[in-house]
Amino acid sequence: MSSPFFSVLVGIAPFVPFFVILLFLIMRRQKPCPDCGEPLSPFLSPFKKTWRHWVEGGYICLKCGCDVDSDGRKVPAGTAPRLRSVVTGIVMLTLVGVPAVLLLLFLLHR
Ligand SMILES: [Zn+2]
Known part of the structure; x- marks a missing residue:
């Protein structure tokens, strides 16, 4: 067995x-949708995500299609990410990206 x-x-x-x-x-x-009360799905298609969703998270209501931020508040269409979130995103990318590039260079030039 x-x-x-x-x-x-x-x-x-x-x-x-x-x-x-x-x-x-x-x-x-x-969280419920602020407009229609439908539970917001935590899983969102990468093709539907906006720049704001990638940077600071959020939802799109499957029922009425309204844009909701990570705290469950409605966001008007086309809202830019908050500056703090953009900075956090860049810092995170740098923290992950720089060691990855260095490791790649190290492995290539061995
Ligand atoms: Zn809704």
């Missing part, structure tokens, strides 16, 4: 509670 499938199952078993808790937290964070 030691098929590869069984081994994989045993290997991922300790992580199952973690994923259940994560999913539970995501579902709990669901």
Whole structure:
């Protein structure tokens, strides 16, 4: 009874509670649409996301299509991200991107 499938199952078993808790937290964070009250889906198609969604998060109501920020407030269409969020985004990209580029250069020039 030691098929590869069984081994994989045993290997991922300790992580199952973690994923259940994560999913539970995501579902709990669901906020209602400020316009129509429909629960906002935490999962948004990357093609529907705006620049603001990528930088500071937010939702698009699946029922009425209104744009909602991460705190559950309605956002008028075409609103630019807050400056603080843009700065945070750039800093995060730098913190992740610079070591990645350095590592790549290091590996290429070995
Ligand atoms: Zn709505």
